[in-house]
Amino acid sequence: MNAKTKRIAAVLITLIWFFAIFQHASSAQTTRGGTDIAVVVHPDTPVSDLTLSDVRKVLLGERQYWSAKLPVVLLIRAPVARERDVVLKVIYQMSESQFKQYWVAKIFRAEAASPPKIVYSNDMQFELVSGIPGAIAFIDARNVRPGLKVLRVDGHLPGDKDYELR
Amino acid sequence: MVRAFSIFGILLLAAGATCAQSSPPTDQAEQMRLLLERIEQLEQRVSELEAKQAPAMVNAVYTAREAAAPVQPPRQAAAPAAEAHQHDVPEQAATTTVQQMELHYPSLQIRGFGDVDFSATDQKGTTSGFNLGQFDLHLASALSRKVSYFAEITFNAQPTSNTQRTGYTVEVERNIIRYDYNDYFKLSFGRYHTPIGYWNTAFHHGAWLQTTISRPDIVKIGGTFIPVHFVGFLAEGNIPSGGAGLSYSFGVGNGRGDLISRPGDAGDNNNNRAWVANIYSRPQRLYGLQLGASVYRDKITLAGADFREWIASAHVVWTKETPEFLAEFANVNHRRVLTDVATNSQAFYVQLGYRLPWFERTVKPYYRFEYTHMPLSEQVFIPNQDLVGSIVGVRYDISNYAAFKAEYRNTKREIGLPRVNGLFLQTAFTF
Numbered sequence: 128m129n130a131k132t133k134r135i136a137a138v139l140i141t142l143i144w145f146f147a148i149f150q151h152a153s154s155a156q157t158t159r160g161g162t163d164i165a166v167v168v169h170p171d172t173p174v175s176d177l178t179l180s181d182v183r184k185v186l187l188g189e190r191q192y193w194s195a196k197l198p199v200v201l202l203i204r205a206p207v208a209r210e211r212d213v214v215l216k217v218i219y220q221m222s223e224s225q226f227k228q229y230w231v232a233k234i235f236r237a238e239a240a241s242p243p244k245i246v247y248s249n250d251m252q253f254e255l256v257s258g259i260p261g262a263i264a265f266i267d268a269r270n271v272r273p274g275l276k277v278l279r280v281d282g283h284l285p286g287d288k289d290y291e292l293r
Numbered sequence: 294m295v296r297a298f299s300i301f302g303i304l305l306l307a308a309g310a311t312c313a314q315s316s317p318p319t320d321q322a323e324q325m326r327l328l329l330e331r332i333e334q335l336e337q338r339v340s341e342l343e344a345k346q347a348p349a350m351v352n353a354v355y356t357a358r359e360a361a362a363p364v365q366p367p368r369q370a371a372a373p374a375a376e377a378h379q380h381d382v383p384e385q386a387a388t389t390t391v392q393q394m395e396l397h398y399p400s401l402q403i404r405g406f407g408d409v410d411f412s413a414t415d416q417k418g419t420t421s422g423f424n425l426g427q428f429d430l431h432l433a434s435a436l437s438r439k440v441s442y443f444a445e446i447t448f449n450a451q452p453t454s455n456t457q458r459t460g461y462t463v464e465v466e467r468n469i470i471r472y473d474y475n476d477y478f479k480l481s482f483g484r485y486h487t488p489i490g491y492w493n494t495a496f497h498h499g500a501w502l503q504t505t506i507s508r509p510d511i512v513k514i515g516g517t518f519i520p521v522h523f524v525g526f527l528a529e530g531n532i533p534s535g536g537a538g539l540s541y542s543f544g545v546g547n548g549r550g551d552l553i554s555r556p557g558d559a560g561d562n563n564n565n566r567a568w569v570a571n572i573y574s575r576p577q578r579l580y581g582l583q584l585g586a587s588v589y590r591d592k593i594t595l596a597g598a599d600f601r602e603w604i605a606s607a608h609v610v611w612t613k614e615t616p617e618f619l620a621e622f623a624n625v626n627h628r629r630v631l632t633d634v635a636t637n638s639q640a641f642y643v644q645l646g647y648r649l650p651w652f653e654r655t656v657k658p659y660y661r662f663e664y665t666h667m668p669l670s671e672q673v674f675i676p677n678q679d680l681v682g683s684i685v686g687v688r689y690d691i692s693n694y695a696a697f698k699a700e701y702r703n704t705k706r707e708i709g710l711p712r713v714n715g716l717f718l719q720t721a722f723t724f
Contacts, residue, residue, distance in 0.1 A: 180536070180577035189531070189538075189575070195475040198438055207325045220580065222654055224693040225614070231404065231694075231723055232502050236494065237443040237469055237481075240435040241402065244394055247329070250336045251390055258391035 163268040163285035164213045164292040167275040169260050172197070176279040179291055183218050185263060187229075188239045193261055201243035202255055202264040210265045217292055265292070399442075401434040405724045406499040410506065414702075414715030425450045426719070427514075429466075429498045436470075443469045447498050465558075466498055466522070477530040484558065487523040488542045488571040489587045490621045491608040501721040504617060504657060504688055506700045509642040510665045510680050511623055517674055518640055518665065519604060519623055520549050520589070522556040523569065538575040544568065548591035549602075553673060563599070567591035573608075581613035592630075593673060599630040600673050614648035614657060627673045638674065640665040646688075655690040677707050686717075695722035 166182060168174065172193055177185070184190040185199055192198050204211040206223060215226055230242040246252045249270045256262045257274045268285035271277055283290040406429040413421030428448040435441050445467040453460060471481035486493045493512045496503040511518050525546020532539035547557035548567025573585030589604035606623040622641040628634070646659035665680040686700030700717040 178577075180580075183580065184538075184577075189540075190476055191473070192475045205325075205329070208329055220613070224654075224690065227693045228502075232495075232499075234402070234433050235404065235406075235431050235445075235497060235499055235502065237433070237441075237467070237471065240433055240441040241396065241400070248332045248336055254390045255394055258388070259395065 162293065163290050164210050164265050165268045165271050165285045166278040166280055166292065167256055167264055167266050167271060168278060169256055169258075169262045170274065170276045171260055172263070172276060174278065175276065176282060178281050179218070182278075182280060186214065186218050186243075188233055191239070197261045200259050200262040202246050202252060202262055203243040204252070204265070205245050205247050210267060213292055214265050396435055396438075399434045399436050401432060404431045404433075405429060406431070406501055406722070407724070408500040408719050408721040411718040412715060413717075414713055416713040416715070426500055426721070427498050431499075439473045441471050441473070443467060443471070445497060475530075477533070479529050480526065481529075482526045483524070484556065485523045485525075485527060485544070485546075487520050487569055487589065488527070488529075488544065489519050489569060489589050489604060490606040490623060491583070491585065491610050491619065492621060493519065493521060499721075499723065500719065501694070501696060501723045504646045504659050504698075505644070505661060505684060505686060506698045506717050506719040506721075507684070507702075509621070509640075509644075509661070509663050510682075511621065511640040511642060511663070515554055517554045518625065518638070519606070520556065520567070520591070521554070523548075523567070524556045524558055525566070532572075534574075536577040538577050540573055540575070542569075542571045544570075549593050551595070553593065553595070563592055563594040565592035581611050583610045583612065584608070593627075595673060598672075601628045601630060602626070602673070603628075614646065614654075615650075617644070617646035617648070617657075617659070619644040625674075627671065629672060634670070634672070636668050636671045638665075638667040638671055657688045657690075658686070659688065660685045679707060681705050691720075694724065695720065 166177070174193060181190070186201065188201070190199065203214060215221055215223065219226055219229070221229060230239075233239045234242065244255070246255060246264065249266065252264050252266055253272055253275065256264045266275075271285075277284060280290065280292060285292070406427075408426035409423065410426050411421075411423050430446045430448075432444040432446075433441065434443075444465070447464045447466050448461045449464065451460060451462055465484060467484055467486060469481050469483035469485060471479055473479045486497055488494050490512070492503075492509060496508070498514070500506070508514065510516065512521060514521070523544060523546045525544055527542055527544035529542035530540065532541055545566050545568045547561040548565075549555075550557040551562050567590060569587065569589045571585065571587040573583055575583050585608050587604075587606045589602070589606075591602045593600045593602050603626040604623060605626075606621065608621040609618070610620070611618040620641070620643045623639070625638045625640075627636050627638075640663070642661055642663035644659065644661040646657050648654050648657045661684045663680065663682050663684075665678065667674050667676055667678050669676050682702060682704030684700050684702045686698060689697045691697060698717075698719045698721065700719075702715045702717060703712060704715075705712045
């Protein structure tokens, strides 16, 4: 193997290595496909239809009250749950670390007193949404149970063709 | 040449190995996903078992009662009891979960920010070396559903000498108690970062929060161009404006003190209150965009002379990091009351950053240009503090809560002084 061949081989190896690293990095960001994610609230919450922008305002902590007497209580699934992936991708349009940094900054700016509450399972989510007035959560549409109020998003319910949270 | 490629190849292998070392989070994520799926399955199983157990329990109660007292009536009485018992358990569990998750008052949360820096410049009379940045503690506590308290305290390393042995100074940067009526009206009292422009209220003293190592000259710590702090009250909230997404803040307070870089914490130095009004828009259709304008009015008393101060400021920011764009402009007008002589000083900066899509989006190169001009006739500021400068750097997020930053700066201050080049490194974190 002469020097020129070695050089070409070295360049090829480095290019392949770069490609492998980038592929690895980008593959970590893909999300799993699946069913619609329903926006559910405590049954006494005085809303039934929100635009996607309104949902975003609630999740960003820019809207903190449903009414003067009823504060919003944000519930979000723990990392790696599909519900969380969809919320981060469609509504926040942030990565996991950007989401964490967003809430650290939000509290630091004195714009909110606490971050969203983390829930670890559907049962826990159901118990909290039905038990805490003002609570809002995001549940896989297949797991919605009676006793929760499912909100329309931009006029659509989960299962509709134009429903965006999926 | 081949040797150079080999070395490069080895370095890449090392980089790959580092990348591989940082890959466990993906495995962990997969494990967590599997665990969560397992929890879901178990929950489903529990529900099924509870459903099956219901008739069994009714029968068991009935049989037991029959055995003990055969004449006892039957199902109708026993069934509700069994059902009640069966429902009690999950309901109790649900109540406990709700109680655990509900906020208890006061609920104090403490977060800290810190940074360690290195600097080396070609400016005559300066030395290179490490220094500790601000150690910043942030306290937030909900006192009730509508009342919250926030504080920010910094510890600042000071140069020591034979005569002055103070190692650190402690500063209460913010001290705020806020009452939320609703989203449209929130009233607070205390010491704030003055809501002029964007940077001053977006990043406060947390170096980790900002992309760059340094703050722009316009809002630098201990600077005078805008009054960084403000003591008084502030009303803020959203304005019902549909898709325009308008918000406001309006405050009245003490304004600048005898030392114009500081507010009158212990009291104003004249009988005139400063006021500030800030309005900004976050349009719903352009998520990430913020446009805003602020005005600030004060009467400054310096060595017996009174000056009227008007500050007008505007900003445009795109907060998403692909790209990140921050631009802010401020004009400071000072008019001496006695002579009516007025001066105008201007400052602005434009910052551009981009979070690269590779390496799990941890790398963000950035550039900032900044400009400050104060006329020689300026009477409140120390004149001749002009600045034209550029910084270029890169931020690497080591984790969700820590970052490395490296920055090259090229700045020119006063006319006649040489340009200064500098290398700055920082590790900033929150905990």
